[in-house]
Amino acid sequence: MNTATTIKKKEKIVRRKDNWQLYLMLSPAVVLAFIFVYIPFGGIVMAFQDYKPYLGISGSKWVGWEQFKFMFEYPDSVQVFWNTLRISLLKLFFGTVSTLTFALLINEVRKKFLRSAVQTFVFLPHFLSWVVLGGIFLEILDPTNGLVNEALKVIGFDPIFFLGDNNWFVITVVASDVWKEFGYGSIVFLAALAGINPALYEAAQLDGAGRWKQTLHITLPSIVPTIAVVLTLSISQVLNVGFDQIFNLYNPLVYGKGDIIDTFVYRMGLVDGNYSFSTAVGLFKSVVSLFLILGAYRIAYKVAGYKIF
Amino acid sequence: MKKKAKIAASILAMSVGIASLAACSSNNGNSEEASPSPSSSSPALNIVDGKIDHAVTITTVRGEDPTATFKNGENYSDNVHTRWARDTLGVDIKTLWTSPTGDGSYDTKLKLMLSSGDKLPDIFVSTQQETTSMFIESGKVMDVSEAFEKYASATWKAALAETPTAWQPFMKDGKKYAIPVIRQNMGTQSPLWIRQDWLTKLNLQAPTTLEELEKVMDAFVNQDPDGNGKKDTVALDFGMKDAFLGYPIGDTSWIFGMFGAIPERWYPGEDGKLQYGSIQPGIKNALTKLKEWKDKGYIATDIALHDFNKVAETVAAGKVGMLGGENWLMVYPGSLMLASNPTAMYVPYTLPTGEGGQKTLRTIGVPYTSAILISKDITDEALQAFFHYQNTLYTAFESDDPFLFKGFQEGYDYVIKDGKADMSEQDIPGGKAATMKYTLTGAASIYPSKTLATDIKIAKGEELTGSDLASMATTGIIGVDATNPLELITRQATLVAMEQTDSDVPEYFLGSSTDTMSSRNELLKKMQMDTFTNIIYGKASPDEFDSFVKKWKSSGGDDITKEVNEWYDSVKQ
Amino acid sequence: MQPTTTAERSFQIFNQILMVFLALVCLVPLLHVLALSLSSSASVMSNQVTFWPIGLNFNSYEKALENPTFLPALGLSAKRTILSLAVSLLVNCLAAYVLSKGGGRDGIAGYKGFVGFFIVAMLFNGGMIPTYLLVTKIGLYNSIWALILPSAVNVFYLILIMNFFKALPKELEEAAFMDGANHWQVFARMFLPLSLPVLATVGLFMVVNDWNEWFMGSIYMKGDNVPLSTLLKSIISVPIVDASNASEVAKLNNRSIRAAQVLIGALPILLIYPVLQRFFTQGIVIGAVKE
Incomplete structure (x- = not known):
């Protein structure tokens, strides 16, 4: 301990003398998070037990790393892991690009009425549940007489079994998710765009920069922090792909690329409510998330020179 | 750095401590308290004219049924039935909480109740086998064998004696830990439902063999039976999205059954031991045939996406020529099809014979729906009160008064007009409400043979006696409901099903999942779904089935078979 | 801030068309869902409903x-x-x-x-x-x-x-x-x-x-x-x-x-x-x- 302090010895930071109030301001969040998130962390030990609700955490049998061993040795777990990652990264990439592009484009619309109407409408798909959408997609993507395939036939293509072919399934899942969320997701970027100082644009206009140049040199750099924050936080969620969507659309034909961690855990749970196993999987996902978020943080710092926290 | 790790460790230790403390304190309810044992000379309740003097309170929790309707501002806790039970039986049913069943909330809450170590309610019903087993393992529910023997009425006992297997799921070490809520399973077997209007239009006969079935199938897709000029019908529909069995409408068991095996079912083989249907040789032929049918367009291109709802939709859209399904197919989804096409009609036929003229097999539903669990801490008074309540409902099968429950049914299920029950919606002030859903078990009390006898009389159009009508009293539907003519078809379908009861293969394994099942079932099931689906879609050759069987056996299937048979030996007398 | 050059004007027009298209793509399914919610059980189940309620009711x-x-x-x-x-x-x-x-x-x-x-x-x-x-x-x-x-x-x-x-x-x-x-x-x-x-x-x-x-x-x-x-x-x-x-x-x-x-x-x-x-x-x- 002593050596560490001597090595790291720096000049003492002199803080404002009323900075103790900052702790006061921080305390509600710390207390609430401690009570409602940290105290229940005790439940994580279930991952190392064979938990039975009636025995409780103190009474259930300890099994050590058994649940994790089971998880990693399970024949399908590797496939399911890669499926999750594949769908997730595709969603992340196309989702971010489309959301950002939309935000930039809608921001260019000068007609006030059109702008507000479009902005309101694009939020709407976010509220459609996948149970409802599942029914609609089954209908319009029907391989024999669905709307989409009728259209394909008209322009001379063979009908496609979108939900029954592994590759098309992934495409359908990614595309429908992008469609559903791009409008809602754009709100964050719109807020960031609204925060840009108009004086910057005025100056650029005086210099004779066109809209494209203004976007490139003012708009984008101004919202880089927001992009970095959103991307970093999304990357941490990479193993949570959206159970509801997959669950409502998948079927045995597309287990190959469509079966994800969450649907797998769901089917495991159907056999008998295995709390310990699902806790173990959850813990594994959280640890992966932690590494991902730290990685993303570093990358954001290196690439954009911005520390998000 | 070290310091940080220390802080983190202490925070973790603290939170673990607090949580396990909570769990600890919550578990003292688990101590081995003397449970009321009915054999000890407990005083009998003072029952005067069917009413317990000094009403006894029974606590319960219950799942909400989205099809239940309430009126007059009533709810599960306080309604015409609970008032009737309190005022005429002296049984005060106190509902601690309710939670919806359909989305699993009720089961979640039951498990949370168990985890929190709270005192269990006196009596409650569990519908999921997995939840029931958890309670049985917990040791917090009582062994009901003695109580049932001592307090249940002769009628109730006789009713349950007709379905001895209904007890099996709730047995542990030879003791019974729950009372099954039984149901009428005659009629859950598939007849072959055929669009009669299509048959007539194309001048065809109902098929009696596999070959004839294929001829009808061909006509149903290629001769434009719905007359819209488009090739948009399917000859046969069934569910296979999440499993191959378990779709009450769109049943596949008879299709495989034509080839002598039923997938996803445990039933005795020739040696009398239980065997798993999915790996029997007949399945291979069935899958080969299904592939052929799919190639010919007899079944839907997206059949792999068909589940119960999708099948119901396709039926409602009037696109399905034939399918297997329980006796109520015309009520749902048939009635929805009728709404847009009043001339459409499905008629139930006996199943055609299978490959090479062999007898076709099919499944039959289990004879129970749920389990009545009784807390170990129930007072003997409350226990007796519960049996008094339930026995009273079973008196319907001793009575010849159809209106013996009019105390809570009149004005809800029916109004009495000229000594008969009038069950039409508009005649009942404030609308119709099924009071059987207000009962403690949320279902009608059933005496299988008596209920069936009445159903048959109705199907045959015979005159009903007072006792026939009384045997229907617990359902609240007394006599033939003129407002629901489709129910008649339901009963006729039961008659058709009864002609082939030698085809019925029930599920023999009714225990909770075995050890190997817990760890391997998901894998084996996925393997099966994968193989079967790919064979039907031509993505794998039918010979893949043989390697599936090998892999199934070596990946835990053999162990499961052993465990299942151990269970079977333990319950079979 | 009015667009001045032809390029900018045509971008504005293109952009507006694109936005209207996106709005429609998002709105149309909602209209379908609205129509479903106002239609009769039978017409919904048999997939007859598109954008107009069939068998209008508020059940x-x-x-x-x-x-x-x-x-x-x-x-x-x-x-x-x-x-x-x-x-x-x-x-x-x-x-x-x-x-x-x-x-x-x-x-x-x-x-x-x-x-x-x-x-x-x-x-x-x-x-x-x-x-x-x-x-x-x-x-x-x-x-x-x-x-x-x-x-x-x-x-x-x-x-x-x-x-x-x-x-x-x-x-x-x-x-x-x-x-x-x-x-x-x-x-x-x-x-x-x-x-x-x-x-x-x-x-x-x-x-x-x-x-x-x-x-x-x-x-x-x-x-x-x-x-x-x-x-x-x-x-x-x-x-x-x-x-x-x-x-x-x-x-x-x-x-x-x-x-x-x-x-x-x-x-x-x-x-x-x-x-x-x-x-x-x-x-x-x-x-x-x-x-």
Whole structure:
């Protein structure tokens, strides 16, 4: 301990003398998070037990790393892991690009009425549940007489079994998710765009920069922090792909690329409510998330020179 | 750095401590308290004219049924039935909480109740086998064998004696830990439902063999039976999205059954031991045939996406020529099809014979729906009160008064007009409400043979006696409901099903999942779904089935078979 | 700011067409769902409905409205959404203000520790059972606070707000401190007004989440005291269809009720967004405060 302090010895930071109030301001969040998130962390030990609700955490049998061993040795777990990652990264990439592009484009619309109407409408798909959408997609993507395939036939293509072919399934899942969320997701970027100082644009206009140049040199750099924050936080969620969507659309034909961690855990749970196993999987996902978020943080710092926290 | 790790460790230790403390304190309810044992000379309740003097309170929790309707501002806790039970039986049913069943909330809450170590309610019903087993393992529910023997009425006992297997799921070490809520399973077997209007239009006969079935199938897709000029019908529909069995409408068991095996079912083989249907040789032929049918367009291109709802939709859209399904197919989804096409009609036929003229097999539903669990801490008074309540409902099968429950049914299920029950919606002030859903078990009390006898009389159009009508009293539907003519078809379908009861293969394994099942079932099931689906879609050759069987056996299937048979030996007398 | 060159004018036209197209792509399915919610059970199940109701009726809405607990549930939902918005916004903004100052001269000692504390809180959770035990043990069962406090700290929003705060011009803040303002005053009088766009965003997300969250309602509340989202969820929860309920299920028409549920779920954003709209228009905020 002593050596560490001597090595790291720096000049003492002199803080404002009323900075103790900052702790006061921080305390509600710390207390609430401690009570409602940290105290229940005790439940994580279930991952190392064979938990039975009636025995409780103190009474259930300890099994050590058994649940994790089971998880990693399970024949399908590797496939399911890669499926999750594949769908997730595709969603992340196309989702971010489309959301950002939309935000930039809608921001260019000068007609006030059109702008507000479009902005309101694009939020709407976010509220459609996948149970409802599942029914609609089954209908319009029907391989024999669905709307989409009728259209394909008209322009001379063979009908496609979108939900029954592994590759098309992934495409359908990614595309429908992008469609559903791009409008809602754009709100964050719109807020960031609204925060840009108009004086910057005025100056650029005086210099004779066109809209494209203004976007490139003012708009984008101004919202880089927001992009970095959103991307970093999304990357941490990479193993949570959206159970509801997959669950409502998948079927045995597309287990190959469509079966994800969450649907797998769901089917495991159907056999008998295995709390310990699902806790173990959850813990594994959280640890992966932690590494991902730290990685993303570093990358954001290196690439954009911005520390998000 | 070290310091940080220390802080983190202490925070973790603290939170673990607090949580396990909570769990600890919550578990003292688990101590081995003397449970009321009915054999000890407990005083009998003072029952005067069917009413317990000094009403006894029974606590319960219950799942909400989205099809239940309430009126007059009533709810599960306080309604015409609970008032009737309190005022005429002296049984005060106190509902601690309710939670919806359909989305699993009720089961979640039951498990949370168990985890929190709270005192269990006196009596409650569990519908999921997995939840029931958890309670049985917990040791917090009582062994009901003695109580049932001592307090249940002769009628109730006789009713349950007709379905001895209904007890099996709730047995542990030879003791019974729950009372099954039984149901009428005659009629859950598939007849072959055929669009009669299509048959007539194309001048065809109902098929009696596999070959004839294929001829009808061909006509149903290629001769434009719905007359819209488009090739948009399917000859046969069934569910296979999440499993191959378990779709009450769109049943596949008879299709495989034509080839002598039923997938996803445990039933005795020739040696009398239980065997798993999915790996029997007949399945291979069935899958080969299904592939052929799919190639010919007899079944839907997206059949792999068909589940119960999708099948119901396709039926409602009037696109399905034939399918297997329980006796109520015309009520749902048939009635929805009728709404847009009043001339459409499905008629139930006996199943055609299978490959090479062999007898076709099919499944039959289990004879129970749920389990009545009784807390170990129930007072003997409350226990007796519960049996008094339930026995009273079973008196319907001793009575010849159809209106013996009019105390809570009149004005809800029916109004009495000229000594008969009038069950039409508009005649009942404030609308119709099924009071059987207000009962403690949320279902009608059933005496299988008596209920069936009445159903048959109705199907045959015979005159009903007072006792026939009384045997229907617990359902609240007394006599033939003129407002629901489709129910008649339901009963006729039961008659058709009864002609082939030698085809019925029930599920023999009714225990909770075995050890190997817990760890391997998901894998084996996925393997099966994968193989079967790919064979039907031509993505794998039918010979893949043989390697599936090998892999199934070596990946835990053999162990499961052993465990299942151990269970079977333990319950079979 | 009128487009001047031909290139810009044609971009504007192209852009507007694209936007209208996107709006339609998002609107059309909603119209379909609206039509479903107003159609008869039979026409919905047989897939006849496109964008116009067939067999027009309001049964799905009535089914929800006639439920005796509908109005109390609506009230609870409204109360929960508003309370939760107030609590969450305040708690997260305060924390974001502190953390936005970093660990240096302007900030607090132990900054990194606190960031780690929140990141871990965001990524890990103890699971349903311990959280339930905690909530009930501290006496929140069946209390509206059980729907608010457990999710009050949202690290995602916290980080979002914090980064917005970081981008605010330092000079303004320093000038205020020079004039003798304390942290609370700087927070309330300067940071909050300057951050209206991000507050509107986060507020909107919170309202939408709280309005539609149903699980906490189903485990922490008694059956007759649940928020609207939980109630609707129970109305549409599909029963196992069997002989005893087939005729009721035929009347139930789940798909229509689900469709109605979607529209009820989207209601708050449809009501609030037009009001918040102005915060998403560029320049307004900084300009207003500069004044």
